[in-house]
Every structure is written in structure tokens, then in C-alpha cells.
Amino acid sequence: MGEMGETIVKLEQVVFKYDGQERNAVDHVSFEIFEGEWLAIVGHNGSGKSTLAKLLNGLLFPESGRILVKEKELTEETVWDVRRQIGMVFQNPDNQFVGTTVQDDVAFGLENAGIPREEMITRVGDALHKVNMDQFLNQEPHHLSGGQKQRVAIAGVVALSPSVIILDESTSMLDPKGREEVLETVRMLMEERGVTVISITHDLEEAARADRMIVMNQGSVYKEGTPKDIFLLEEELISLGLDIPFPVKLSSSLREQGIELSQIHLTDEELVNDLCELISKM
Amino acid sequence: MRINLQNVEHKYQVNTPFERAALTDVTIDIPSGTYLAVIGHTGSGKSTLLQHLNGLLQPTKGYIQVGEQRITAGKKEKNLKAIRKRVGIVFQFPEHQLFEETVLKDICFGPMNFGVSEEEAIRLAKESITKVGLGEEILEKSPFDLSGGQMRRVAIAGVLAMQPEVLVLDEPTAGLDPRGRKEIMDLFYSIHKDSGISTILVTHSMEDAARYADEIVVMHKGSVFERGKPRDIFSRSAELAELGLDVPNTVKVQLMLERSTGLKFGRICLSLDELTSEIAASMKRGDLS
Structure with missing residues (x-):
């Protein structure tokens, strides 16, 4: 990892509990995310990592504690501004395709954001070019592979030019080739646009490529460090339900x-x- | 129970401009008690093949012999229900198909649908929930209050409760964390060993194919490209690479080492232990140079 960028997202003692559950899904979690880094958040099923993702882009709000995005607190009032900064790519490629064609799908988010038509056309083209899907503009989703659909989803996020992209297990439903396509695309976006990437995953090979890792266990941060630091834990990680x-x-x-x-x-x-x-x- | 596919062809949307052959001339014999892994690129015909094994799809040419019953192209098979009871399929993300109010009702649905009494279905539900590593207390819960990993196990218990003689698994561990993945795969393996049922695993994980399967079928463009024991299949890494398929990690590292040291190991290593001992032995002999 090179020099650390400025803090772009900061979590302070964040707590969240789902209705009817006894345990906090996220329990007094604090950490920082730095501009331009690739941070992997790993943890077993139910460790709280997906809840964290939803808190980070305002799909859920903390019960206590706060989340700062570029020094602005994420609240119900600021959520729309914050979502312009943080784009999210979900797990299931079929559940997030809203347009009838590839370019409509990418345009959807821009329309919502009230971007003028001329600019929208340019942005859709650029974004699809970035993810190497510009030869599929008028394709319908069912003609695409899972990896291609996820790349379109990434284009939809990229078109809004956010500073941060969250990948919430975005490669877990893909075959090895699709996974590689998506990770390559992400790597390239980081290099060319300086986007900050938060990938939430239990694919340890994927996490090994990140600059930094956070291991979640039972709603808390168990360990934070470079992949090398983390994987030195070996047996400890396996006992947390993870792997090396x-x-x-x-x-x-x-x-x-x-x-x-x-x-x-x-x-x-x-x-x-x-x-x-x-x-x-x- | 033996399953035998003879010259099976499957065309989608026959007699339309969209007609497309998903399987062409597929012949696979699966003797009773085999653990067979099916690998292949997305779009190679794996899923279409799988849906023929219990009559969800019928061939457009050829036939599939399932025990005494035969599903032949162009003939209406009346007793598909009997086949579906004997061949249980665990689909991808099977928890998406849970629907009942309680786990118990959900698991009982399958067996009762096949004519088992309620009492017997409850007994089977209890038996299969234990098999998948959950406690009986979970039977009274709503499946939708469970964690993802628990839901997956409940869905699998639902298939086991039908007491299938052949278990077909379509990427059964997708989306699970590493421990969950290993537990589920070990569970299927012990069911396979203990009850002697045939297991057919469709997977992208070359590690799982190498570790669990007796034999591997490689699908490519709707046909059987190759069939063999894992060690034979994975010794053809160049051919697999042409099909866009990987080899297990152990083989990958072995090949890299062989290439950069000029050394040849005695066998293709399919496990960490095998690879470790081959490397250690070569270094002790001092024949790596």
C-alpha cells in the first residue's frame, strides 16, 4: 500500500440492531476508509458485514454512533447527497437490472439524478466504455452473462461518478470468469478514476488483492490490517469461519x-x- | 440407482427462429453409487443436462434411463412423479424456494406430495433436519427468520426428506462463507458414503471436483468433451484452459514449479498434502535444480 489518502468515510461507534433480534447486528464499530484505497471487509455469514454496507449508503441508519462521508454526517436529510458520493453494486445480477436494454439501465440512475439528456448520453457511453460493455448498448439483459450484468451495474454506478463504490458480495453469484471480469473492471476504475472501493466478500482470494482488510466477527471489528497482516492469523481466521x-x-x-x-x-x-x-x- | 443418458439432444424453442441446441449427442452412464462431478463453462449445457435427470426437461432426441423408467424423446412420460421422488435436485440458492409458515411444514411438503403420511413426513423431517446439522427446535420457526446458512440447510433437508436415490447438486454452496461451504460439501459426501446414493455435482469449483468426485465429466458446447478420474482430467490443463476452465490450485502451483525448475513430479497433486510431500521429497533428494 502506498501513502494513505485523506479519510473519506469515517464510522464512529456505530450500532445497529434489527427488529426482534436480541444481538446488535453491528456493535460499536469504528474505522476509517481512506481515499483511493481498496478496502475488503470480510466475515462469516451473519458477521454484520452486509449490514455495514447498507449503513454506509443509507439504506439503514445507525441506532447510535455516526457515519461521516467527506466530513458530512449521513442522516435521513443528507442521504441523497451521500448517495451521489457512494455507489453500490449488489449481489444478484438479476435483481438490479431495471432497464430493458443495457443503455437504458445505465441511464436510469442518471435520469433519477436529473442529468440533462445531452450529458446523459455522453455519460452512458463513457461508463459502458469503461466497463468494456459499449458494444452491447441495445442488448436485453437476458442475453448477458452474470459477469456482463454486473459490469452493467457497475457502469450504472460509475455514470454517477461517485467517489466510493461498495461491492456487496458482487462477485459471489458469478462463475470464475465473470468474477475475474468484475475485479479487473474495479481495479481499472481505481487506477483511472481514483475511485475508493469497499468490497464486502468472503472470497479470500478477492480480499487478498485489496490494500487493506477488516475482519468482522459477530458485529464487531475483529482485526484491521493489510492482507499480509490478516492472513498471518491463519488458524484464527479458520476458527472465525473464514479461510486463508x-x-x-x-x-x-x-x-x-x-x-x-x-x-x-x-x-x-x-x-x-x-x-x-x-x-x-x- | 443407475442413470443412463443415450445420445441425448435438447433443442430449445424448436421450429422457431430462436431454435438452439443446448445438448447434442450426450451419452453418459452413471452407475449406482457414483460421485460424478460435472464441470464446464457457463453456457456449456450443464444446467440443461441436470434438468433432464429428473424429467424437468425432455430430450428432443435420444433417451434417459432412470432405474427401470425411460424418458424418450417425443414420448409423453406419464410417471414423471416417480422419477422426481427418486432423483432429488438441490438447485442453486435453494432457499429462494422456501415458502411455508414453518420449517416443519416446508420440509414435509415434498414427502407428502409424494404420498407419504403426515406422521411419516414429520418423522422424516426430524431425521433430515438433524442430518443437515440443525436442531429439532428449528422446525417450529418460520424459515424466513433464519440466517442465510440455516435457510440453505433447511432447503437441503427438504430434498433429503424425500429419500432420493440420486442426489443432484447444482452449485450447492454458492454464496456461503468458507466454513459453511466446507460443512455442506462434507455433509453431502457423508450422505453419499453412508447411504450409497449416487451424487451428481455441478460445480465451478475445481477443488471440490478434485476432492469429492470419483469421476468428472467435462461439458463443452453442449457435448461431453471428456470423462475421467480427477487425476486424469486435471493432468490435461492445457486442454481445459482452451475451454476456459481452470485446474485446482494445487495443480496450478505444481505446473508453475515444474516449469520454472525443470522438475517433474511423479503425479498430478490434487491435495495440499500431496503437493507438500512431493515438494518436500524433491527438495530432500536435491533433484530440484
Whole structure:
């Protein structure tokens, strides 16, 4: 991770409880999100991570504590302004396609935001170009793959040029190719537009690509750090119902066999290179 | 129970301008007690294939033999209900199909629909809710008050309560967290082993296919591209890559290592333990160079 950007979102002691539940779904959670970073929020099913996503874009409001977006508190009064800053891509590609064609779908959000027609046309074209879907302008959704639909959903968000994009398990219903397409698109948006990305996921390979991770457990922040810091927890993560990426597993299993690998490896390439180096010294 | 597909073809929207062959000349024999994984790219025909296994779709050519019953192209099969009782399908996101007021009623719906008495259905519901790792107290709850993982288990219990002889699983762990995923896959495996039923798993996870299946069928463009044991299938990584398919992580790392060190391991490694011991053994022998 390079130099840390300015704080763009800040959570202070946020508490949320669903009606009829005894336990807080989100329990005194505080953390900051920095401009331009990719933050992965991981946790088991029911750890509170999706509730956090809904709190972050004002689909739910905290019972106590507060959320600041660019120093402005997120409340029922400010929610519409805040949503211009924070775009959200949901899990199910079929539940968020509202238009009858790809370009209508992207235009929908812009129409709602009252963008003039001329500008709307430019923005729709640009956004679909960004996600590499501009050759599908007049396609109907049922002709698209899951990955393509999610990219259109991202275009819909991008067209509104938010500073932050939240991916709420946006790749979990996709096949491996679709997942790769979406993650590539996100990576590119970060590089080209400096968008801040919050991805809520339990795909650990996806989280390993983030700049920073937050592990949620039973509604609280369990641990915050770089993927390397987090995956050093190994057994602890597994006991939280999570997993560790394959190269981390393999390097620790090799260490148990007395093979002296110096550090933790987040990618296959890193591990293989390290092994080759070790071998060349033999 | 054995399932045998012979020269099965399936065309959607026949005699319209939208006519499209989703399956062409598919022949697959699935002997009783097999654990078969079906892999293939999205659009390769996996889902269409799966829907033929219990008569949700009928072939436009060829036939499917399910036990003593045969579903033949062009013939109305009268007794599809009997087939559907014997072949249980766990669809993707099966919790979306929960609908009753209580978990108990939801699980009982299937067996009672197949003519089981209420008393017997309740007994089956209790048995299957325990099998999926939930307590009996959950039976009185509304399925909609449960967590996502619990709902998934209830939906699976509903299929198990029909006492199928063949279990067809379509991406049964999609959307679950890693622990939930492992628990559910281990659950299906122990049911498979304990009761000797056939299991057919449709999956994108090459790790699951390698770990659980006796055999793998690779689908491509509506046909069977290849069939074999996991070790054979995953030793053809170049062919799989051409179809847009991956190999398990262990194989990926093995190939990278072999390429950059010039070394050849004795076998394709399908588990972490296998790969670890191959690497450790080679390093001890000092033949990596």
C-alpha cells in the first residue's frame, strides 16, 4: 500500500440492531476508509458485514454512533447527497437490472439524478466504455452473462461518478470468469478514476488483492490490517469461519515440513519464486 | 440407482427462429453409487443436462434411463412423479424456494406430495433436519427468520426428506462463507458414503471436483468433451484452459514449479498434502535444480 489518502468515510461507534433480534447486528464499530484505497471487509455469514454496507449508503441508519462521508454526517436529510458520493453494486445480477436494454439501465440512475439528456448520453457511453460493455448498448439483459450484468451495474454506478463504490458480495453469484471480469473492471476504475472501493466478500482470494482488510466477527471489528497482516492469523481466521488463500496454506504446510520459507505469500507467483530461490541456493 | 443418458439432444424453442441446441449427442452412464462431478463453462449445457435427470426437461432426441423408467424423446412420460421422488435436485440458492409458515411444514411438503403420511413426513423431517446439522427446535420457526446458512440447510433437508436415490447438486454452496461451504460439501459426501446414493455435482469449483468426485465429466458446447478420474482430467490443463476452465490450485502451483525448475513430479497433486510431500521429497533428494 502506498501513502494513505485523506479519510473519506469515517464510522464512529456505530450500532445497529434489527427488529426482534436480541444481538446488535453491528456493535460499536469504528474505522476509517481512506481515499483511493481498496478496502475488503470480510466475515462469516451473519458477521454484520452486509449490514455495514447498507449503513454506509443509507439504506439503514445507525441506532447510535455516526457515519461521516467527506466530513458530512449521513442522516435521513443528507442521504441523497451521500448517495451521489457512494455507489453500490449488489449481489444478484438479476435483481438490479431495471432497464430493458443495457443503455437504458445505465441511464436510469442518471435520469433519477436529473442529468440533462445531452450529458446523459455522453455519460452512458463513457461508463459502458469503461466497463468494456459499449458494444452491447441495445442488448436485453437476458442475453448477458452474470459477469456482463454486473459490469452493467457497475457502469450504472460509475455514470454517477461517485467517489466510493461498495461491492456487496458482487462477485459471489458469478462463475470464475465473470468474477475475474468484475475485479479487473474495479481495479481499472481505481487506477483511472481514483475511485475508493469497499468490497464486502468472503472470497479470500478477492480480499487478498485489496490494500487493506477488516475482519468482522459477530458485529464487531475483529482485526484491521493489510492482507499480509490478516492472513498471518491463519488458524484464527479458520476458527472465525473464514479461510486463508491457497498460497498461504501451502507455505505454512511446507514450513511444517522443515522447508524454510521466509515470509507469507499472498499469490502463487510469490510462493513459486521464493521456492525457486530457495532451491537455487541448495 | 443407475442413470443412463443415450445420445441425448435438447433443442430449445424448436421450429422457431430462436431454435438452439443446448445438448447434442450426450451419452453418459452413471452407475449406482457414483460421485460424478460435472464441470464446464457457463453456457456449456450443464444446467440443461441436470434438468433432464429428473424429467424437468425432455430430450428432443435420444433417451434417459432412470432405474427401470425411460424418458424418450417425443414420448409423453406419464410417471414423471416417480422419477422426481427418486432423483432429488438441490438447485442453486435453494432457499429462494422456501415458502411455508414453518420449517416443519416446508420440509414435509415434498414427502407428502409424494404420498407419504403426515406422521411419516414429520418423522422424516426430524431425521433430515438433524442430518443437515440443525436442531429439532428449528422446525417450529418460520424459515424466513433464519440466517442465510440455516435457510440453505433447511432447503437441503427438504430434498433429503424425500429419500432420493440420486442426489443432484447444482452449485450447492454458492454464496456461503468458507466454513459453511466446507460443512455442506462434507455433509453431502457423508450422505453419499453412508447411504450409497449416487451424487451428481455441478460445480465451478475445481477443488471440490478434485476432492469429492470419483469421476468428472467435462461439458463443452453442449457435448461431453471428456470423462475421467480427477487425476486424469486435471493432468490435461492445457486442454481445459482452451475451454476456459481452470485446474485446482494445487495443480496450478505444481505446473508453475515444474516449469520454472525443470522438475517433474511423479503425479498430478490434487491435495495440499500431496503437493507438500512431493515438494518436500524433491527438495530432500536435491533433484530440484
